[in-house]
Amino acid sequence: MIYLLLILLLGGGLAWASERWNPQAPRWVALGVVGFALLYLTVAVARLPVEQFSLLPAASQPDTWLAHTRIDWMPRFGIHFELALDGLSLTLVALTLLLGLIALSASWAEIEQRTGFFQANLLWSLTGVVGVFMALDLFLFFVFYEVMLVPMYLLIAIWGHEARSYASMKFFIFTQASGLLMLVSIVVLAYQHALQTGSFSFSYFDLLDHRLDPALAFWVMLGFFLAFTVKLPGFPFHTWLPDAHTQAPTAGSVLLAGILLKTGAYGLLRFAIPLFPEAAAEFAPVAMALGAAGIIYGAVLAFAQSDFKRLVAYSSVSHMGFILLGLYAWNSLAVQGAIVQMVAHGLSTAALFMIAGSLQQRMHTRDMGRMGGLWLNAPRMGACALFFTMASLGLPGLGNFVAEFLVLLGLFQVAPRMAVIAAVGLVTGAVYSLIMLQRSFQGPGDPERAVPDYGRRELATMLLMVALLIWLGVNPQPLLELTQPTVDSLLPGATP
């Protein structure tokens, strides 16, 4: 697994270096690197015995995980280079690499300047994200969590649109400040461990068994919660997202929406809740209220936007509300729903951002007031937009529906009122999604307008995501079975 990280990390350097002998080369290098990483992952996973996938990943037994690596790093402080892969991580790592490919496709024709450095940043942020999804040492996790920020900051700050410096700065300050809270929490956790057992430990397993004083646990949990909720982003910490998304280049938006946000959800699921079950349970009503508020607020604000990308960004806020609700409902149904939502939202929103990016590239505007009737000029693009709009409003048969349904179903078991509020989100979701479609692709059009339709590369990328979303919608069972052991092991009452 460490090779996976190395492939991406060195690949980034290679892509940068390759710009020297040909400005076209970095794209192919990056494509090759991500493709190779994906292949490597596939081969590695395919060689595992089938039974391995149904084992509960237990803390003390590394062999119950799909893969596990542990190297001493700073033993004096109990810091190890510890990576592990279970069904959940595998799903998200695969999603990351896949969206990496898609982001590459999105940036293929868009980025003209400093392609080498661009692709390098792309690959490095992928490295960070993959690391986040695999790290089991809290210190290492924090390192990766920060590592993925810097390339993303550069992507926005260098290749972004008109207000890029403001947006990238906002993005950086929000996530950095919240990351700091998490660092404090991690250090407190390790220190408490040292106080009780006499040695520092940042290991997930050690800390999982470790119980804190309830009052302290609450504050430490809050540190984690804030860090991940800002990242997610949950209401009311979401305001960096619309700016960052709007200003980022398409590939940046794809990565940001597709996977960077998911690190927040993953963090909540893997760390914030299991490390402090009691404190999290106590806090759950507040978290759920934030989630529900986010759903409605995001939907209302999405409707109010005239900027295509901003609208999609607010829709992300709304969708992330479902994840927050699902995670804090903390039962098998809702958590599984949240996981499916991570994947489905990653795909559908990434696709919508790609469409927005294509529009921007072709029309040099994101203002929907200047669009309308684009179906006439670009029916293939319109059909794709229609499909992903439907996906985003949760049409059954597509991944997002499975996710939202499971979340709400699970949520209703524990908090019916929240479920009712969230169900309102189904209606408001339809409102903003359809208005977006109407303003951009439908309505009276101008047949003379020069908006080239999708070419082969773009269509292939889109069809890939279409196929994945349909597959996720009609047969999510393989995914659910892949992540079920993880969910079982995280939920209370599971065998340790």
Add this chain to the structure above:
Amino acid sequence: MILALFYVAAAIALLSTAMALSRTNATHALIYLIMSLLSVAVIFFIIGAPFAAALEIVIYAGAIMVLFVFVIMMLNLGEAGQIREREWLKPRSWILPGIFAAALLAELLVLENGLSGTTTGVAVEPKTVGLTLFGPYVLAVELASMLLLAGLVGAYHVGRSFLARDRGVKHQ
């Protein structure tokens, strides 16, 4: 006798300092300041630091004050400068600094209140000073030399552009 001499010198020092700092004419102020420095030199001598007293006269009252004289001569302030000085020295502007200085003085005096002891009056020879200077304090000497060098370079740099103007050469 010597004690009386100390008090006389102290009184002269205080008085001349006060005069120096309240003059409007820079040249007069400088004369008072030199007087003050000379009386401090007397005190150095009395409390047993003849080498310091000599240096005080030679370098302080001699070299440094001469620098002031040169500058005052170059500035050529004249009558107009005095009038302006008088304008600036309104009684009101003395109030706050006066209070602050008094407060500081009070604090210093209170802190020194508990001290008891006398100066021996036994002279510490220049030789001893020299030995100490190039013994344990050699690093300080190096530092001082660096400082002087820096001062030299700084003064040259600052003054050079002043000179350059007179030659009609633009700098910076």
Add this chain to the structure above:
Amino acid sequence: MTDLLWLIPALPLASATLLILGSQWLGPRWVATLGVGSVGAAGLCVLFTTLQWQGAPLQQTLWTWIQVGELSAGVSFYVDGLTLVMMSVITGVGFLIHLYSAEFMAGDTSYARYFAYLNLFVAAMLTLVMADNLLLLFFGWEGVGACSYLLVGFWHFDAANGAAARKAFVVTRVGDAAMALGLFLLFREFGTLDIQALSAAANARWEVGNPTAVLATALLLGGAVGKSAQLPLHTWLPDAMAGPTPVSALIHAATMVTAGVYLVARTHELFLLAPPTLTAVAVIGLFTLLLAAFTALCQHDIKRILAWSTISQIGYMFLGLGVGAWSASIFHLMTHAFFKALLFLAAGAVIHCLHHEHDIRNMGGLRSRLPVVFLSFLIGAAALSALPLTSGFFSKDLIVLAAFEAPGIGPWLWAGAVLGAFLTALYSFRLVFVVFFGRANTLPDRQPGPAMATPLSVLCVFSLAGGWLGIPVANVFPAEGEGHPALWVEAVSIGIPLLGLALAYALFLGRRWDASGLVESPLGQAFYRFWHAGWRVDGLYDRLWVKPFLVLTVLLKSEPVDRLYGAVVALCQLCYEGLSRSQSGRLRQYATVMAAGVIVLLGVVWRAAGG
């Protein structure tokens, strides 16, 4: 045959997929063949299934869809008598309408897209009725909603059509959200969404009138009300007429809008445990049918009249469901599908032949010029008015009589239903007389071709004779009491439509009475406008929901939460400005501040030293 059940929804689905992917390479002839043929093939499959059917429910599980924790929902089908009726209607009427469309839509630039959507709709609708669990049913339920959105907004280059489509989708989505909550509630109670298991468990665990049962059924009813355009969520249907007319015939008359009826019938065992909900169903049906009938009287757009009449007829079905006349409701659903599809297709033919003219005031005298259409329309209107011996007569009569039998409020329901029947006859024949008799205002430029005439003729036969068809739902529903109401009740039920017909004749054809004086009186005008605007429900919702939502969006557009962070930024800015102002560059001021600092510091030292 059981193993081939999956083929029935799969055929239209496959055709839709082919049409979407191959829209660029397929010529119109191929598109039509594929689109019409797939539904026809599905219809044949249904026919075979029906013929081989033994009376026992058929079941087939294709694969496990979602299985998490307690939830286990498969893509699995359950076919009993009720389902067969629905499937026959969907594929049968659907096939005829597809055939009709092949001519009606000929020449449209998006011919393939049209058939793709239509096939997709048929597939979703079949999934809806064949589903054996509520989750799959919900899948189909939302699927048909989406197809309805797509087809209403088919000509989306006109922004008004897009708005109508959005309204249709969003208003039904409100109902869908309620229905989803109902599903959650049922799942929480019983841990399953399988319809049969649910019914069994509910009967075992709940006594009649259990509050949870009432709540759950009320939530399901919310979904049904939304989809079937009943009060209070009926406002979308008249606007949905923006779609092509065959679409209105298929989706907004024959099949999708009756999905609500199907849902209630399918989960009738739950509803039976919740008498208050059933009463609500009946009352909603009654109010809807009256409101819609009055509104239909005052419309001018031929399709809107039919739309309001659809709402009204579904009101009858709800009334029937509410009073426990399950099979009568389903029967009416079927006959309604025949004659309303016929009416819509005939209206479509009129519109088609009159250059897209919708306003009946510009029509007239078409009787001799479009004889086939006239005959079809006449038969359709007769069946709609429930004139004796037409199909509508049998089904509606059953419902009206069952309403009379209902305990408690029965006679009131009956009276309302009879009033509704009178109005139905009145507006139906108003339509017939105004459009086909009198002076010709617009001349048709073409005649319907064979692809349009054939479905009309077939549907004519069914509308007339459909009443003699039996529906195999005896095993599905509990036995209904064979009431024998008093003779006068029967007589009134039969006679009232004739009365309506006579009044229509007197008002619109014979000119025996001139009602214009009444209509133009101030009170008459007020009523007229009130009814024309659909009892101003739209305006009310506009003020109640749409405007506040818009105001909210305007208020929130500037992102008030961001102001919070703006405040933090402003605070930093303030500190920065304050501190930078202290850097005034005045040496003396620095010295003073420094002196003050030293004073403070010495003070601290002094205190610390114990002074």
Add this chain to the structure above:
Amino acid sequence: MPLEHVLGLASLLFALGLTGLMVRRNILFVLMSLEVMLNSAALAFVAAGAHWGQPDGQVVFMLVLTVAAAEVSVGLGLVLQIQRRFHTLDIDDATRLRG
């Protein structure tokens, strides 16, 4: 001599210098005030050295002397520059360092 008195004298001189520093606007007088303050500090050092009979006080005095010399040489250079640029010796006018 009582050490206390010598130190008292140093304190008085220091306070006088400080007053001058704060009151005078003419940069020349400001520099003179600084000299007075440096000198008073030096006096305190020498007095303390004399109290113990050690040479250290005088060593520090020499350091102070070098500081004063360096400071005056640069300071007076600056005086000339300020006079040239601002045509005044008022330090309140020379506020380029404003934040």
